[in-house]
Amino acid sequence: MSDQTNARPLSPHIQIYRWTLTMMLSILHRATGVALYAGSALLAWWLMAAATGPEAYALVRDISSAWYGRLVLFGYSWALFHHMFGGVRHFIWDTGRGFDLKHVEWIARTTAIAPLFLTGLAWVLGCMYLGVWS
Amino acid sequence: MSEMRTPLSRVRGLGSAKKGTEHFWLQRVTALANIPLTLFLVGALVVHAGADHATMAAFLGNPVVGVVMLLLILSTSWHMRLGLQVVIEDYIHGEATKLAALVANNFFALIIGVACALAVLKLVISQ
Numbered sequence: 141m142s143d144q145t146n147a148r149p150l151s152p153h154i155q156i157y158r159w160t161l162t163m164m165l166s167i168l169h170r171a172t173g174v175a176l177y178a179g180s181a182l183l184a185w186w187l188m189a190a191a192t193g194p195e196a197y198a199l200v201r202d203i204s205s206a207w208y209g210r211l212v213l214f215g216y217s218w219a220l221f222h223h224m225f226g227g228v229r230h231f232i233w234d235t236g237r238g239f240d241l242k243h244v245e246w247i248a249r250t251t252a253i254a255p256l257f258l259t260g261l262a263w264v265l266g267c268m269y270l271g272v273w274s
Numbered sequence: 275m276s277e278m279r280t281p282l283s284r285v286r287g288l289g290s291a292k293k294g295t296e297h298f299w300l301q302r303v304t305a306l307a308n309i310p311l312t313l314f315l316v317g318a319l320v321v322h323a324g325a326d327h328a329t330m331a332a333f334l335g336n337p338v339v340g341v342v343m344l345l346l347i348l349s350t351s352w353h354m355r356l357g358l359q360v361v362i363e364d365y366i367h368g369e370a371t372k373l374a375a376l377v378a379n380n381f382f383a384l385i386i387g388v389a390c391a392l393a394v395l396k397l398v399i400s401q
Contacts, residue, residue, distance in 0.1 A: 188390075197331075
């Protein structure tokens with residue numbers, strides 16, 4: 141805090157703790173949320189381009205089909221699924237359930253792995269629709 | 275006269291943000307709505323991978339798709355506004371900077387929401 145003049149003891153900072161999956165997922169939930177916030181500008185760009193016309197849309201298509209565009213979209217889709225499963229985890233906790241260590245670990249592992257599968261599935265299907273393997 | 279109020283009445287419906295549980299509740303309601311809405315968007319994008327402008331404009335111009343897209347835009351822009359508000363309140367401690375960040379957050383979410391909504395409306399109406 142800026143108004144703190146004397147060196148009073150602080151609560152332990154993040155690097156003090158042993159890293160756990162639950163802790164990492166909590167941080168990732170917020171990080172993906174912030175990333176999706178920024179990514180909403182891309183959604184707006186895509187929709188505005190579609191409404192503007194073929195030329196504006198062609199630019200979106202060119203950039204999104206380039207390797208760096210694909211990379212951003214891949215990250216975007218993972219962030220979306222990860223944040224979605226993080227939200228489901230919070231829904232479970234909102235009901236007052238799943239707080240004991242066994243369930244916390246089980247829910248953490250599921251909500252870490254499931255988004256990876258769904259991201260992979262979406263991209264495999266996307267490649268199929270794109271005709272990559274035909 | 276504020277001393278006349280009981281602690282319960284001061285707490286009820288208020289809290290530090292003067293909004294009570296409204297923020298928490300709307301975050302959850304929009305989160306719930308976001309699940310089917312974003313699954314629809316991801317599905318639509320997967321199915322239309324590599325589609326040209328005419329195909330995409332025809333798809334987005336469908337009134338049913340337009341309704342889903344408008345709901346998606348409303349729900350997600352609201353959700354992200356609420357979400358980033360919490361992040362700002364957690365990390366920015368200076369009152370002036372915090373106020374500026376909160377206002378900027380509202381402006382950004384509104385601009386994104388209006389831009390997306392206008393684009394979808396145009397695509398549906400000009401269809």
